[in-house]
Amino acid sequence: MSSIDALRDPNPSGPAFIRHIGAGNVILAVLLILYPAVASDFFLTQIGGYTLIFGMIALSLMLLAGYGGMVSLAQITVVGVAGYSVAIFGENSSDVMGFGWPWWIYVPVAVLFAAIASALIGLIAVRTEGIYTIMITLAVATAAFYFAQQNYTLFNGFPGYAGLRAPEVFGVNWRDPLPFYYLCLGTASICYAAVLYGAQSTFGLTLQATRDNQRRMRAIGYNTTAHKVFAWFLSGAIAGLAGVLLVWFQGRISPGTIGVGAAVNILIIAVIGGLRHPIGPFLGSILVVMMQTFAIDIVGAERFNTLIGLVFLGVVFVSPDGMLGLWEKAKPYLKQNSLRPDP
Amino acid sequence: MALLSENTRLSSTGSYALEMDGVARHFGALVALSDINMKIAAGERRAVLGSNGAGKTTLFNAVTGDFDCTYGRIRFFGEDITTIPAHDRIRRGLRRTYQISQLFDGLTILQSVYLACRGVSRRRFSLLRPRDRDANMEQARSILMAVHLYDDADLQVATLSHGRKRQLEIAFALAGAPRFILFDEPAAGLSPTERRDLVAILGALPSHIGYVIIEHDLDVALRVSEYVSMMHNGRVFKEGTPEEIENDAEVQAIYLGDGHG
Numbered sequence: 188m189s190s191i192d193a194l195r196d197p198n199p200s201g202p203a204f205i206r207h208i209g210a211g212n213v214i215l216a217v218l219l220i221l222y223p224a225v226a227s228d229f230f231l232t233q234i235g236g237y238t239l240i241f242g243m244i245a246l247s248l249m250l251l252a253g254y255g256g257m258v259s260l261a262q263i264t265v266v267g268v269a270g271y272s273v274a275i276f277g278e279n280s281s282d283v284m285g286f287g288w289p290w291w292i293y294v295p296v297a298v299l300f301a302a303i304a305s306a307l308i309g310l311i312a313v314r315t316e317g318i319y320t321i322m323i324t325l326a327v328a329t330a331a332f333y334f335a336q337q338n339y340t341l342f343n344g345f346p347g348y349a350g351l352r353a354p355e356v357f358g359v360n361w362r363d364p365l366p367f368y369y370l371c372l373g374t375a376s377i378c379y380a381a382v383l384y385g386a387q388s389t390f391g392l393t394l395q396a397t398r399d400n401q402r403r404m405r406a407i408g409y410n411t412t413a414h415k416v417f418a419w420f421l422s423g424a425i426a427g428l429a430g431v432l433l434v435w436f437q438g439r440i441s442p443g444t445i446g447v448g449a450a451v452n453i454l455i456i457a458v459i460g461g462l463r464h465p466i467g468p469f470l471g472s473i474l475v476v477m478m479q480t481f482a483i484d485i486v487g488a489e490r491f492n493t494l495i496g497l498v499f500l501g502v503v504f505v506s507p508d509g510m511l512g513l514w515e516k517a518k519p520y521l522k523q524n525s526l527r528p529d530p
Numbered sequence: 531m532a533l534l535s536e537n538t539r540l541s542s543t544g545s546y547a548l549e550m551d552g553v554a555r556h557f558g559a560l561v562a563l564s565d566i567n568m569k570i571a572a573g574e575r576r577a578v579l580g581s582n583g584a585g586k587t588t589l590f591n592a593v594t595g596d597f598d599c600t601y602g603r604i605r606f607f608g609e610d611i612t613t614i615p616a617h618d619r620i621r622r623g624l625r626r627t628y629q630i631s632q633l634f635d636g637l638t639i640l641q642s643v644y645l646a647c648r649g650v651s652r653r654r655f656s657l658l659r660p661r662d663r664d665a666n667m668e669q670a671r672s673i674l675m676a677v678h679l680y681d682d683a684d685l686q687v688a689t690l691s692h693g694r695k696r697q698l699e700i701a702f703a704l705a706g707a708p709r710f711i712l713f714d715e716p717a718a719g720l721s722p723t724e725r726r727d728l729v730a731i732l733g734a735l736p737s738h739i740g741y742v743i744i745e746h747d748l749d750v751a752l753r754v755s756e757y758v759s760m761m762h763n764g765r766v767f768k769e770g771t772p773e774e775i776e777n778d779a780e781v782q783a784i785y786l787g788d789g790h791g
Binding site for chain 1: 594595596615616617620621626628632633634635636637641642644645646648649650653654655656657658659660702705706
């Protein structure tokens with residue numbers, strides 16, 4: 188991985204880059220804020236909200252994989268920790284657990300639990316590298332799925348929990364399509380901005396340097412294990428926020444939400460989008476959510492997974508860096524700046 | 531060179547920067563290091579010579595904690611560091627460079643050296659972006675000035691030439707307040723001009739900073755060291771001043787005879 192940040196490399200002069208990215212982000216923000224003016228309720232929630240939520244989950248993976256070089260298949264498990272926390276500490280209609288805490292207590296608790304769970308998974312996973320990290324996190328995800336399915340006292344087993352609702356706050360019902368869309372947009376924007384800022388922070392540089400050369404990092408005084416575990420903690424906080432939104436959106440959580448299929452889905456979203464920049468997971472999320480929603484209409488209910496698989500293969504075959512890589516390839520043709528000296 | 535006349539080895543207060551006591555390292559049945567007993571005074575400049583496979587780099591790895599030694603004790607300024615983790619040894623003032631450059635391809639030169647300065651400071655963990663006037667950033671710039679990389683500070687490490695990568699390796703070793711440095715073949719693959727620069731950089735180090743240098747190029751090694759340890763088959767078999775080593779028949783047979791001279 189020769190460059191951290193696909194959108195930064197061509198122009199090493201800092202302030203110009205910040206202005207450039209700022210402009211892009213401002214346009215993006217305006218478009219997303221105006222999106223409800225043209226979108227139906229279906230497009231606001233089933234497409235918009237869903238894309239933002241899964242984009243956040245994939246972002247939590249991008250943080251680990253892109254900056255940290257640690258590919259995790261357990262992100263959906265972390266989402267599940269937050270989701271089940273909402274069901275257990277908040278209200279549900281399943282007559283199991285449901286402490287009925289107010290949202291402003293159970294949301295921070297759920298996110299904190301998710302972050303701690305992620306850090307614990309990280310504590311195990313950082314002892315390994317590459318494919319072994321994937322295997323260990325897959326094992327964690329699988330174990331968590333079966334445990335949730337078979338445990339009734341805490342997870343209510345197969346049916347899981349239903350009747351989970353976003354609260355009414357400030358007189359706004361956050362379950363309604365428009366407020367819920369803006370809630371997702373706001374949360375996703377905060378996470379995206381935090382990752383974008385954090386990538387150039389001292390911790391962000393530390394993480395990327397550890398990815399590039401762990402041995403050297405130790406030889407300049409860093410306890411690399413501690414830094415990596417902290418990256419898992421931050422990643423878990425993002426996945427946890429997404430988890431709270433996800434169960435509010437779906438109104439329920441069951442073992443199926445955190446199954447192996449769902450775990451792989453997150454990896455597909457992140458890889459299709461690209462792991463080199465935090466916008467990648469959201470691009471991948473748009474494509475996958477659109478396909479999952481509309482592929483049935485195009486190729487029928489029996490073949491829609493085939494279509495998704497083929498598109499995935501197509502993107503990865505053409506560009507190993509996903510949709511971000513496609514953009515990088517297309518840029519010289521779109522702009523007249525191909526005279527830029529090659530790095 | 532100035533270094534030769536300035537014999538800090540004898541003027542030290544009797545404290546040793548580095549003491550190795552029966553250090554050995556086995557890889558399975560292979561004995562890479564055996565019974566190394568070395569005492570290096572604070573401020574001393576020592577060269578370690580020996581043919582390939584003599585155990586020189588293994589010795590460095592044992593000292594810095596890149597891997598544990600199988601037997602023996604290592605003391606750094608009197609403190610037993612045999613079992614403490616690598617990063618804690620670095621925080622105590624030990625530094626090293628690698629024979630094969632160990633760099634961060636995704637970062638720029640300045641970011642790399644900034645991290646090295648931060649790594650040995652107490653503020654090594656921060657979620658904020660470093661400000662331009664950050665003390666560690668300033669130090670990184672002055673180190674880059676010293677190793678002639680200042681003008682390339684914003685270049686991506688992956689794009690650097692071999693020579694620049696070797697200079698960056700040196701920069702890592704100068705971060706913070708080094709007390710003792712291990713240079714592992716810093717001149718490997720450098721042009722004659724770059725070698726002269728390297729000798730000048732080593733000569734310009736403050737006299738209280740001692741080092742051990744592994745160097746195949748005798749011309750460099752003997753010019754930048756006050757004392758020489760010869761290694762062969764995992765053991766130190768001869769020690770002496772550069773002149774003694776250069777004129778030793780046994781050394782010439784083993785070391786100079788195999789085509790490195």
